[in-house]
Amino acid sequence: MTNSDAITHDVIIVGAGLAGSWAAMIAAEQGVRDVAVLSKLHPLRSHSGAAQGGIAAALNNVRPVAGTGPRGPLEQIPEGEEPVDSPELHMFDTIKGSDWLGDQDAIEILVNDAIDVIYQYEHMGCVFSRTPDGRIAQRRFGGHSAPRANFAADWTGHVLLHTIHEQALKHGVKFYSEWYVMDVIIEDNIVRGVVAINILTGEVHLLRAKAVMFATGGYGRAFKITSNAFANTGDGVAIAYDAGAPLMDMEFVQFHPTGLYRHGILMSEACRGEGGYLLNKDGERFMEKYAPDKMELAPRDLVSRSEQREIDEGRGVMEDGQAIWLDLRHLGREKIMERLPQVRELAIDFAGVDPIEEPVPIQPTAHYSMGGIPTDNNGQVIADAQGTPIVGFYAAGEVACVSVHGANRLGTNSLLEASVFGRRAGYAIAEFIKNGAKLHPVTGDPAERNRRMIQEMLDNPGKELVEDIAQELKATMTANCGIFRDDEKLKRALKDVRELQERFKHARVMDKSRRFNTDLLAALETKHLLTFSEVIVTGALNRTESRGAHARTDYPKRDDENWLKHTLARKGEDGRPELSYKDVTIFWDRFPPQERKY
Numbered sequence: 001m002t003n004s005d006a007i008t009h010d011v012i013i014v015g016a017g018l019a020g021s022w023a024a025m026i027a028a029e030q031g032v033r034d035v036a037v038l039s040k041l042h043p044l045r046s047h048s049g050a051a052q053g054g055i056a057a058a059l060n061n062v063r064p065v066a067g068t069g070p071r072g073p074l075e076q077i078p079e080g081e082e083p084v085d086s087p088e089l090h091m092f093d094t095i096k097g098s099d100w101l102g103d104q105d106a107i108e109i110l111v112n113d114a115i116d117v118i119y120q121y122e123h124m125g126c127v128f129s130r131t132p133d134g135r136i137a138q139r140r141f142g143g144h145s146a147p148r149a150n151f152a153a154d155w156t157g158h159v160l161l162h163t164i165h166e167q168a169l170k171h172g173v174k175f176y177s178e179w180y181v182m183d184v185i186i187e188d189n190i191v192r193g194v195v196a197i198n199i200l201t202g203e204v205h206l207l208r209a210k211a212v213m214f215a216t217g218g219y220g221r222a223f224k225i226t227s228n229a230f231a232n233t234g235d236g237v238a239i240a241y242d243a244g245a246p247l248m249d250m251e252f253v254q255f256h257p258t259g260l261y262r263h264g265i266l267m268s269e270a271c272r273g274e275g276g277y278l279l280n281k282d283g284e285r286f287m288e289k290y291a292p293d294k295m296e297l298a299p300r301d302l303v304s305r306s307e308q309r310e311i312d313e314g315r316g317v318m319e320d321g322q323a324i325w326l327d328l329r330h331l332g333r334e335k336i337m338e339r340l341p342q343v344r345e346l347a348i349d350f351a352g353v354d355p356i357e358e359p360v361p362i363q364p365t366a367h368y369s370m371g372g373i374p375t376d377n378n379g380q381v382i383a384d385a386q387g388t389p390i391v392g393f394y395a396a397g398e399v400a401c402v403s404v405h406g407a408n409r410l411g412t413n414s415l416l417e418a419s420v421f422g423r424r425a426g427y428a429i430a431e432f433i434k435n436g437a438k439l440h441p442v443t444g445d446p447a448e449r450n451r452r453m454i455q456e457m458l459d460n461p462g463k464e465l466v467e468d469i470a471q472e473l474k475a476t477m478t479a480n481c482g483i484f485r486d487d488e489k490l491k492r493a494l495k496d497v498r499e500l501q502e503r504f505k506h507a508r509v510m511d512k513s514r515r516f517n518t519d520l521l522a523a524l525e526t527k528h529l530l531t532f533s534e535v536i537v538t539g540a541l542n543r544t545e546s547r548g549a550h551a552r553t554d555y556p557k558r559d560d561e562n563w564l565k566h567t568l569a570r571k572g573e574d575g576r577p578e579l580s581y582k583d584v585t586i587f588w589d590r591f592p593p594q595e596r597k598y
């Protein structure tokens, strides 16, 4: 297939989660007629739909009951009474949560657009939980100093995704469901299209477009215990990096404090937002020692480290001492059934424990990727620290790094980021197309190049099994590049990752057929895991400080003098990541760096 028989669209968006669907819907609504979304999963199976706890915005609908203290029960704010929350407070909490690595101009946009985005969801028919007088209900979440998590029981992502998907369909967006993108074509710093496999037929196609957006989500699957769906293999970051785009702040990987023991499946932070306790084997609410003020609702990096310390010092639960109790019993049946029905079902199905009757064993679980493809505040991908654009290339959502989360994300800020910056990317793309963007020619035959690569993988007689390589990668990333890191561990991780990259060259794909070849897809995904894991480890090894989710036992302090900067990684001539650094945008007169205490 050549340039002339490629599939063409004005806009191609890769990923049908909240970020991709928002961008597609807005671009179409703004008059771009030919918008296509490719998704390796059915769009409604995107990981956004698994989000449970909530989406942040300072709506000021509820407040703590007077005189009950910061952790007391909540009530709706009577009409005309003083607000307890503001975008400014949301901004400060986000900056503090990010350990001052978030770009403050982007964070300001996030918190200001938040309110409007929530009401837009509401007007599109999204079924939020409600206060008694019918306003959108809100709950507490870690690191937020007011109750600002807007939610629909513990199905928040599900209802948001269904709402926005319907709207995208209504505006005539074309969805390619179960198409796997494996390459992006960038020449002379201009994006030209993508190469994708139609999973059903196994055929490889070149798809050309004037604008391409990546909204491919996160990459928790590089770790053994993770809350992420099987599909969260970071294809987008690996493909962009291989095509010459930089990656930013990849060393910052968030561990969520409450994954189901041994499974990693998420017990939403809403469990603690609604008042759940964390207990060690002595029945002690140990967060008293680590965050006396915020307790269980300290930010995730701090709570995960505290749990790991309790476990490492012998105060864990279960036979191997590798878990902590999440105790919800005191919330009572009614509240659990109304607010946390999904969490209860997951605990019963996967741990055989009913949280109404018993505490649930949990452990920290790899959850969220703060790093990703660097963009400006309108989703435009940038090629360097000076902000040079890669023309026509956009990214938003978890695959991108804009950066609002810096070194650590606060819960509920991610559904918000995907919505706010997905929407902004949609407007920017519409503008770009309307200003006369062109379909640029493609040199050579990238589809054929990718077909040959697949054929070589299928023909490889090697003895290595893809699944073994993936498991070994996850084991070393968890043990050596997990919650606590040091020079020795990180060097071991780097050596392991590189050895596994070599072994992958001898990996055999068992299924040689064309149609629905999930074995081949798993091999491509494993290749992506190996690619970006090297970037995570290299960034972590170089960053000789502790900040947010990046905790080095050999450099336990934050070091603003040397490290108040973003990491940029680009694939070098020798195929290894080359690092450079980029300034953080800080409003020095409003939010100068402070010590981070909770």
Ligand SMILES: Cc1cc2nc3c(=O)[nH]c(=O)nc-3n(C[C@H](O)[C@H](O)[C@H](O)COP(=O)(O)OP(=O)(O)OC[C@H]3O[C@@H](n4cnc5c(N)ncnc54)[C@H](O)[C@@H]3O)c2cc1C
Binding pocket: 014, 015, 016, 017, 018, 019, 020, 038, 039, 040, 041, 042, 043, 045, 046, 047, 048, 049, 050, 051, 052, 053, 054, 055, 056, 156, 157, 179, 180, 181, 182, 215, 216, 217, 218, 227, 228, 229, 231, 235, 236, 266, 367, 368, 396, 397, 398, 399, 411, 412, 413, 414, 415, 416, 418
């Ligand atoms: C269990 C869980 C609970 C969470 N709860 C919350 C919460 O309560 N609040 C909150 O703010 N955040 C939460 N998060 C985080 C949040 O859900 C995600 O960060 C956010 O939804 C990401 O949205 P996205 O649009 O960037 O990507 P996703 O929703 O992950 O979508 C990615 C899309 O990319 C497609 N794709 C990927 N690779 C390819 C490829 N190679 N070819 C074609 N298509 C591809 C996929 O098919 C999919 O459509 C949670 C995350 C998890 C895992």
